[in-house]
Amino acid sequence: MLNKRVEMYRHMTLLIIVILFAIPLYYLLSTSFEYRGFGNYWNALTKVHLERNLWNSTVVTLFTVLLVCVVALPAAFAFSKMRFPFKNSLYLIMLMALMIPGIAIAVPVVQIIKQLGWFNQYESLIFPYTALMAPFALILMKGFLDQLPKELLEASVVDGCTVFQAFLKIYAPLSKPVVVIVSVFTFLGSWNEFLFAMLFMRKESMQMVTTIPIKFQVDFYTDLPGMFAALVIIQLPLLILYIVFQKVFKEGLTAGAVK
Amino acid sequence: MNKTQYSAFLYIAPIFMLCLIFLLYPLIYTFKISLYEWNGIDDAMTFIGLNNYMAMLKDPLFFKSLSNFIIFAVLVISIQMMLGFLLAYMMRKGSGLFTLYKTLIFIPVITTPVVVSYVFNHILAYNDGLINITLRSIGLSDLALSWMANPDIALYTVIGVVVWMGTGFSMSVYVSALTSFSHEVLEASRIDGANKWQTIYRVVWPMLRDTHYSLSIIGAISALKIFDIVYLLTRGGPAHATEMPSTYMFNKAFNTYEQGFASAIAGVIIMIAILITMIQLRLSRNTHS
Numbered sequence: 432m433l434n435k436r437v438e439m440y441r442h443m444t445l446l447i448i449v450i451l452f453a454i455p456l457y458y459l460l461s462t463s464f465e466y467r468g469f470g471n472y473w474n475a476l477t478k479v480h481l482e483r484n485l486w487n488s489t490v491v492t493l494f495t496v497l498l499v500c501v502v503a504l505p506a507a508f509a510f511s512k513m514r515f516p517f518k519n520s521l522y523l524i525m526l527m528a529l530m531i532p533g534i535a536i537a538v539p540v541v542q543i544i545k546q547l548g549w550f551n552q553y554e555s556l557i558f559p560y561t562a563l564m565a566p567f568a569l570i571l572m573k574g575f576l577d578q579l580p581k582e583l584l585e586a587s588v589v590d591g592c593t594v595f596q597a598f599l600k601i602y603a604p605l606s607k608p609v610v611v612i613v614s615v616f617t618f619l620g621s622w623n624e625f626l627f628a629m630l631f632m633r634k635e636s637m638q639m640v641t642t643i644p645i646k647f648q649v650d651f652y653t654d655l656p657g658m659f660a661a662l663v664i665i666q667l668p669l670l671i672l673y674i675v676f677q678k679v680f681k682e683g684l685t686a687g688a689v690k
Numbered sequence: 691m692n693k694t695q696y697s698a699f700l701y702i703a704p705i706f707m708l709c710l711i712f713l714l715y716p717l718i719y720t721f722k723i724s725l726y727e728w729n730g731i732d733d734a735m736t737f738i739g740l741n742n743y744m745a746m747l748k749d750p751l752f753f754k755s756l757s758n759f760i761i762f763a764v765l766v767i768s769i770q771m772m773l774g775f776l777l778a779y780m781m782r783k784g785s786g787l788f789t790l791y792k793t794l795i796f797i798p799v800i801t802t803p804v805v806v807s808y809v810f811n812h813i814l815a816y817n818d819g820l821i822n823i824t825l826r827s828i829g830l831s832d833l834a835l836s837w838m839a840n841p842d843i844a845l846y847t848v849i850g851v852v853v854w855m856g857t858g859f860s861m862s863v864y865v866s867a868l869t870s871f872s873h874e875v876l877e878a879s880r881i882d883g884a885n886k887w888q889t890i891y892r893v894v895w896p897m898l899r900d901t902h903y904s905l906s907i908i909g910a911i912s913a914l915k916i917f918d919i920v921y922l923l924t925r926g927g928p929a930h931a932t933e934m935p936s937t938y939m940f941n942k943a944f945n946t947y948e949q950g951f952a953s954a955i956a957g958v959i960i961m962i963a964i965l966i967t968m969i970q971l972r973l974s975r976n977t978h979s
Contacts, residue, residue, distance in 0.1 A: 437886070445780055448773075449791045452854065456797060458820060459809045502704040509701035514694050521702065526971075528709050530963040531717060532915040534936040535956040538723060538730065538949050539716035562712035565705050594697065623802045625918035630944070641804050641918075655812070662805045669800045680796075684862045 463659035471660035479650050481643070481661055487632070488622055488640045489668075491553055495560040495621040496614045503565045503613065504606060507572035508598050512584055522573075529566040533559075533626050544631055555631040556639070560621045568613040571683075575609035576602065612683040615676045622669060640665040717960065723953040730949035742954035752955065754930055755938040759913065762849055762934065767909035769853050771902060774860030779890065782868050792865070796858035803855075807922035810851050814838050838924060841931035848923055848932045855919065856912075860905050867901040868894075907970045914963055935959050 463471055475481050509515070510522055540559055549555035579602060587597040628639040635646065644662065651658035673680060724742050726735040746752050777795065781788040798806070813820045814837040822834035837847045871894070879893045895902075917936040920926065926937035935955055943952035 441780055445777070445791065448777065449794055452798065452857070453794045454820075455806075455809050455813060455854065456794070456801075458813060459805070462812075502708060505701040506705040509698040513698040513701070515696060515698035516694065518698075521706070524714070525705075525709070527964065527967060528713050530911055530967045531713055532917070532936065532959060532963065534915070534917045534939060535959045535963070536713065536716035536720055537940070538943050538953055538956065539719035540712060541730070542719075543712070543716065558708065559712045562708045565708060569705060594695065598701075619800060625803055625922070626940075641802060644804050644808060658808070662808055665802055666805050669802065670797070673797070673800050677793075681862060681866060684859065684866070 459659055462656055463663045465656040471656045474657050475661035483636055484638055484640045484643045491556045492618055492621045494557045496617045498561045499565050499568050499617045500610055503568035503572055507569050507576050508602055510573050511576035525566045525569055551634045551637045559627055564617050564620050571613055572609050612679055615679050616683055720953045720956045724957045726950045728950045729947040742951045746954050751930055755933040755935045759934050763913035765849050766852050767906055770856045770860045771905055773857050775864050777861045778864035778868055798855045799858040803918040839928050841929045844931045867898055910966050
């Protein structure tokens, strides 16, 4: 009897917490359909040309994901499987780089972007994002490669492969699971980034989805449902990513938290 | 196979080049700018030594932002961890319903800060926000506070929003930590006569020490990095009640164009980050040896 009551309390508590967490999400979704239903979504796409900003975010995000993987995987391989001078100190520098907040280097990065003439260009975000996110990718990837045996490399070198061939043909394909994890987390970080997007993309047609809603406030002044429909559209790619890669999120979190 | 492989430098060159140009060089440059008086636009930079740091140490708003940061970090980290742990523990025996619950609690983690800020701005609005309308309709008008505009409350409102965004993360980490947890331990403590709360406090919680440790380090770093959600929700206001070192620095650098002073604040943020990293490295060395 007592146990049953305890169980009931447990479920009630859970339900209340979950409802509290879900209310903002429900509010966002239900408001976005008010009055005109999907018409709000149609408005968001045609009236303010959100598709332009979606395209910008997509380009920047995909190139960042690609670049992070391309620079981090070979480095992770070297740190995991090769012997070279200053290995530990160089790795420590990367660990430190992981902790640097974007805001703390914003002033000089603005100067660098200015000197390169990159304002309102995709490069202005792709390269800084890669630099900010690659250290985390490197650490995850090194952790994964550490678990792969070194004998694979030794055997393939005996068979006449170069080290680079062994990396490309053996270790890189085996690293697919960690590459997926890194890609998903880089996608998330790059899609959601706000500060650099605000500082470097000033022309309206070049703005990212994270900064454009500031303009919406004017466009949708009296149209809250329209505004919220636009917000749902901005959120949609991440929601799809989460649903498709739910398992990857779980594994990535565990791996990331342990490191 | 045991000889030194200088070719390794070719593998690490791309990532180091990128981090050098866009991370480490700016890092050093920040410290350099912090020794100058500069508006960030003109070429003219005046070397003033440590004057920016002196001015910072005399600036009550800087200390306000630091104390806000400490309150914010302590509350966000501890609430997220305890709530995340409780949720994970209550849902440790999986069922379909719990999967749905976990998904709902996790979605805020992946939600874009700008979306969060607009949704909560409308939920928390004083006149027609969801919370206050609800409170008034059930006769609790006294509790219908000015969540974002009252300087005594705003910081805690921001903390609430950030907890909403982050609890799913700690919950997920605890869920996977509890999965690898041996259930025999729980049963043994049950048999030894421990009640439910004793089991949680004396057995489960202490055994998850490594997870608590990881989560508090990650929490400290993300609290230090926090910028977008605070900036979007309150711009650090009202009356600097929610000002963080990051928003204060942004304001100085890009609104009043005191980039030398802003860089001094950035220097302090970086030093706190290095301090947290060193504590982490020291502690992890202790636990592994």
